[in-house]
Amino acid sequence: MKVLRIIVKDLKIVLSDRQALIITLLMPLVLMTILSMALKGSFMSSDDTGMEKIPVALVKQYDKGADSEIFVKTLEERLKINISGDEVNPEEMFFDDFLGNPEVSKLIDYRVEEENRAKDLLNEGEISAIIILPDKYIYDMKISLLTPFRNNADLKVLTHPDRPVAGEIVTSLMEAYTNTMSSVIIGKNVLIESASANDIGGDGFDNIDEIMEGMADLVAGTNVNIDNVTVEGRRSIKSSEYYAAAMMTMFLLFAAGQGGRMLLEEKDNQTYQRMVIADISKTHILAGKFIVIFLIASLQIFIMLAYSHFALKVKWGNMIPILVLSTASAFSVAGLGIFIASLTYRAGNYRLANAFENVIIQVMAFVGGSFFPIDVMPEVIRRMSFISLNGVALKAYLKIIVGYNLADILKHVSILAITGILLTLIGVVIFNKGVSENA
Amino acid sequence: MLKVENLYKNFGNIAAVDGISFEVKRGEVFGLLGPNGAGKSTTISIISTLLPPTEGEIFFEGESIFKNSKNLRQKLGIVPQDIALYPTLTGYENLRFWGNLYGLKGAELKERINEVADIIGLNERLKDKVKKYSGGMKRRLNIGAALLHKPDLLIMDEPTVGIDPQSRSHILDTVLKLSAQGMTIIYTTHYMEEAEELCSRICIMDEGKIIASGTKQELVELVKERTRINIKLDKITGNMPQIFKEIPGVSDAAVLDDTVTLFGENGDILLAEIISRISEEKSKIRSLDIQKPDLEAVFLHLTGKALRD
Numbered sequence: 001m002k003v004l005r006i007i008v009k010d011l012k013i014v015l016s017d018r019q020a021l022i023i024t025l026l027m028p029l030v031l032m033t034i035l036s037m038a039l040k041g042s043f044m045s046s047d048d049t050g051m052e053k054i055p056v057a058l059v060k061q062y063d064k065g066a067d068s069e070i071f072v073k074t075l076e077e078r079l080k081i082n083i084s085g086d087e088v089n090p091e092e093m094f095f096d097d098f099l100g101n102p103e104v105s106k107l108i109d110y111r112v113e114e115e116n117r118a119k120d121l122l123n124e125g126e127i128s129a130i131i132i133l134p135d136k137y138i139y140d141m142k143i144s145l146l147t148p149f150r151n152n153a154d155l156k157v158l159t160h161p162d163r164p165v166a167g168e169i170v171t172s173l174m175e176a177y178t179n180t181m182s183s184v185i186i187g188k189n190v191l192i193e194s195a196s197a198n199d200i201g202g203d204g205f206d207n208i209d210e211i212m213e214g215m216a217d218l219v220a221g222t223n224v225n226i227d228n229v230t231v232e233g234r235r236s237i238k239s240s241e242y243y244a245a246a247m248m249t250m251f252l253l254f255a256a257g258q259g260g261r262m263l264l265e266e267k268d269n270q271t272y273q274r275m276v277i278a279d280i281s282k283t284h285i286l287a288g289k290f291i292v293i294f295l296i297a298s299l300q301i302f303i304m305l306a307y308s309h310f311a312l313k314v315k316w317g318n319m320i321p322i323l324v325l326s327t328a329s330a331f332s333v334a335g336l337g338i339f340i341a342s343l344t345y346r347a348g349n350y351r352l353a354n355a356f357e358n359v360i361i362q363v364m365a366f367v368g369g370s371f372f373p374i375d376v377m378p379e380v381i382r383r384m385s386f387i388s389l390n391g392v393a394l395k396a397y398l399k400i401i402v403g404y405n406l407a408d409i410l411k412h413v414s415i416l417a418i419t420g421i422l423l424t425l426i427g428v429v430i431f432n433k434g435v436s437e438n439a
Numbered sequence: 440m441l442k443v444e445n446l447y448k449n450f451g452n453i454a455a456v457d458g459i460s461f462e463v464k465r466g467e468v469f470g471l472l473g474p475n476g477a478g479k480s481t482t483i484s485i486i487s488t489l490l491p492p493t494e495g496e497i498f499f500e501g502e503s504i505f506k507n508s509k510n511l512r513q514k515l516g517i518v519p520q521d522i523a524l525y526p527t528l529t530g531y532e533n534l535r536f537w538g539n540l541y542g543l544k545g546a547e548l549k550e551r552i553n554e555v556a557d558i559i560g561l562n563e564r565l566k567d568k569v570k571k572y573s574g575g576m577k578r579r580l581n582i583g584a585a586l587l588h589k590p591d592l593l594i595m596d597e598p599t600v601g602i603d604p605q606s607r608s609h610i611l612d613t614v615l616k617l618s619a620q621g622m623t624i625i626y627t628t629h630y631m632e633e634a635e636e637l638c639s640r641i642c643i644m645d646e647g648k649i650i651a652s653g654t655k656q657e658l659v660e661l662v663k664e665r666t667r668i669n670i671k672l673d674k675i676t677g678n679m680p681q682i683f684k685e686i687p688g689v690s691d692a693a694v695l696d697d698t699v700t701l702f703g704e705n706g707d708i709l710l711a712e713i714i715s716r717i718s719e720e721k722s723k724i725r726s727l728d729i730q731k732p733d734l735e736a737v738f739l740h741l742t743g744k745a746l747r748d
Contacts, residue, residue, distance in 0.1 A: 005539040009525065009532075016527045270523035274584070277487050278540040279512040 002280055006288030007295070010262065014296060020258055024300055028251035029307050035247070036240035036312050053109035054166045055127040057118035060137075064091060067138035074139075075147065083146070090141035094133070098177050107169060122158060128166035128375060131174060132156035144185045161402035162395065163375030164237045237398055241315070242373065244308035245397035249390035250361070250370035251304075252297050252333045257357040259293035259337030263345040263431070264353075286338060286431060290424065293337035297330035314401075321406040322397075328416040329393040335420030336389060338427035346434030364388040369395075392416055440465040440623055441486070441592065446495035448481050448647075455481040456492070457647035463592075463625060468618045470638030471627040472734060474744075478647040479627040480520060483596050486625070487517050499592075513541075516590030520597045522577045523584070526570035530561055530580050533569060534587060541588035551587050558616065559583040560609055575606020582613060593617065594625045599633065611636060631734040643738055650741045659732050662740045665690060665702040667730040668713070672697055673723045682720065686712050691739050697725075702736055 014020060068085065075081045099110060110131075113121065121127045133155060134140075140151035157174050159167025266272035266285075275285060305322070308314040316322050344353045365371055367384045368391025374382050385391035396412035441463040448456040456478045463469040471479045484490040486497060488508040497504045499511040524533050534555060538548045556562045559579040569577060578598060585593060595614065599607045614637050618624060628634055634641050635655055642652040651658055675694055683692035683701050688709050691702040703709045707729070717724060738744075 002540060005536060009528070009536045012532065013525060013527050269525070270519045270521045271525065273487075273489050273519065274517065274523040274537070275540065276489060277512060277515060277517050278537070279509060280540060 003284050003288050003291070006275075006280070006285065007291050010288060010292040011295065014258065014292065024251060024254050024258060024296065025303055028247045028300070028304055032240075032244045032247040032304070032308060033312065035243040054107060054129065054169060056108050056110045056170055057113040057121055057127050057130045058110050059113060059115045059118050059130060059132045061115065061135045062133060062137040062139075064138050067136055067142070070136075071139050071142045074143070079147065085142045085146050088142055088145050090138050090145070093181075094177070104173060107173065119158070122160055125160065125162065128160055128163045129170040130156075130158040131170065132158065141181075150185060160375075161237065162398060163373070164242070165373045166375045237401060238314075240308070240312040241401050242398065244304065244312060244314045245394050245401065246370040248301060248304040248308075249329065249368065249393040249397065250365040252300055252329060252393070253336070253361045253364060253390055254357065255293055255297040255300060256333045256337035256340060257353060257361065258296065259289060259334070260340030260344050260353040260356060261350060262289050262292070262337075263341040264348070264350065267345060282432065286428060289341060290334045290338050294330050294334035297333040298326070301326045301330060316397075317400040317403060318405065321400045321404075321409055324406060324413055325393065325396050325400065325409055325416075328413040328420070329389070332389050332393075332416040332420035332423070335423035335427070339423040339430075340427075342427040342431035342434065346430055364390055367391060386415070389416065389419060392419075440500060441625075442498040443482075443486070444496045444498070446482065446485060446497065447493045448478075448485060448490065449493045454647050456485070458495075459642075459644070459647070459649045461642050461649065461652060463623060464640075465591075465623050466618075466621050467639045468614065468624045468626055468637050470634040470641040471625065471644060472629070472631060472634040472638075472641050472738075473627075473644035474629050476646075477629075477644040479629075479644055480596055481647075482644075483517075483594055483625070483627060487515065487594060488512065511592075513588075514591040516585035516588065516593040518582050518585045518593070518595040518598050520600065522581050524569050524577065524580060527568060529566055529568050530556075530572070531565040533580065534565070534583060537584040538587040543587060548587075551589075555583045555586050558586060558613060573603070573606070575602040575609070578602050578606060578610060579613075582610065586617075590622070592623045592625070594627075596627050597629070598626075599628070599630065631738070635734055641734070643734070643741070645738070645742050651737060655734065658734060658737045662702070662732045662736045665732050665736050665740065666705065667732065667736050668701045668703070668709070669726075669728050669730065670699045670701070670713070670717070670724055671726040672699060672717065673725055675699070676720050676722065679720065682716055683713065686716065689713075691743070693739055693744060700735075700739070702739065 071085050072083070075083060075085070098104060099108065113130075115132070118127070118130045122130055134153060137153050140153035143149050143151040144153070155174055155178060157167075157171050159170065161167075263272070263285075266275070272285070276282075305316060305326075309316060340353055340356055344350060365388075367381055368374070368388035369377075369385055370390055374385050374391070385395070392412050392415050396409040396416075399409050399412075443462070444460050446456050446459050447454065459478075459482065461469075471482065473479050481490065485492050486504070488504055488511065491505070499514075502510060504511045525536070528536070531552065534552045535548060538544075538551060543551055552565075553562070556565055559582055561576060561579055561583065564572065564576060569580065572580065582595070582598060585595075598614075599610055602610075611633065614624060614626065618637070624637075626634070626637055638655070640652070640654055641658060642649050643658070644650065651661065675697060679699060680692045680694055683689055683699065686703075686709065688705065689701050689703045693700045701709070701713065710729075714724070
């Protein structure tokens, strides 16, 4: 009951602190709104400055030899033309001319894989996307490039929902490639039609390579399509969804910072001593602070979820995993708050709490992906994201948004819960030691 | 009611409390008088169970407070030297919180808050946030928070430091009222006038030790032959204390700010010589008064320095 009194009192104090409310509640709402709006168009665009190459797997569903044979046979049977078609090599155009292009190779690091293996790699997060060159790709491309006909050759790009930016970069590159190819195909058709109209006949094909190169700038519709899907049918993240989760998980850390000052403030105010004399145990005092931080973090989450849902139209997904994850996030933040509070109490000054708010939160936000999606960060930072509470929580929130279930985020929930417990226990030990040293 | 036996508290090599013993009787106002740094607050912290002693024992109602602190804590009210309140809460919310911690609730708590507000004279301001209070009002509320659970023993640690005369007077009246109601009070101060006015028995502390104790009368007996002469001068020269001590009949001399305090057996006779020496030092007298022996004189007599040095 006495713990409840302490909690009510602390909540009143926190809620009467206008500056703290601005930082913990208002600022994340403002930032998530601004970032969602400002990055609406550019969120999915690539920015190769300082970016690591995106790991991509290429799957060849076609059989090059068989496709070439079918092409020769088809031309013989339908058009009574006997050509090998070797002067056009769609595989070389894609792998050497396109992927080998210095600009493209700066962005993509590809390897050819068998289809199932590639999907496993994607699910494991080893690669960010799969490009599938479909069955009869060589045949369809030769038909489109060397005959008056157009065959569809649908490139497929499979992306990972956890790496929306990388996925979108790969998709954009494939679109650029297919647009170029479409221009070439249309140019070829114009050439053939012109040759036919002017009765040039077979001579029109003599210069086809040269003309095809010159026609690359043509802009028109395409018969080569991109089919962009994400693994297991998950949907992609929107900028508003990403930054709603990113800002929420980042600003939760400020609740820990705020809680980190509470014990020393009580001591400085002499109210801690007065509570001890009133026979309130250290355990009660610490438990009160823990619950207060937990409640502040929960309130932050509730307000940010509600605001982003109604104002920014963020679809957070299934509420049960959201509830479980939010509880685990608030719990870990409370543990972090107690850890900081105990260290601050022991130090007897606010330097650590200040450093946490001014430096450590910023580092954790960067490493955790609150400023910029970590899937375009170097591998080291991607791995470090698991040491930041906000990074773990952010990953799990994004998973729920794209359609994962509770079972899929249990690893994240466990990390948050265990971190919360460990930090609390360490905090209790530090606090007890600090109290006895002060005594 | 409370017995302190051979109490020691060391902070490193510094002996903050150096083997003190005293007893506080039920219903009395017991004064701990001494300059800043004398060890009063450390003693209070040990009695309040906030600090463990290096050595010694304290008994409350016959039971060691170090073996069982619960009985003492339930019956103890503490008014710390600093304001131990929440500035962003109202006066009422502060009193309610501290009342809650002592197990008061509902109508009983409300009634008690009203009673305490009467005692400290803050009925009209309880709805205001404490940060809007004057220094004196905060001090009064600080006292009120210690009274809610009707403690048997009230410890007041320098409750009048840094406040206006009106609030100070109100606090002293409050202490007298509480004493009249039978409350046992330990009152620490470095203002000898407060100790003289309030306390039935006084311990004078200096450098962690008790240098004298007893009723005011008993203490003054120690220096009954001494008259106190306070002379306010326009300038003080460095060797003035020594010059005055050399005057036959002057037993002690001390300087505080622009005032020289002298002690002697017959002030009237000494005056002519004193004025002559001041004139020789080319200083001018701004005011002069002669007082009968008091606790200041006792302290000076026992330690060789003024109480407020």
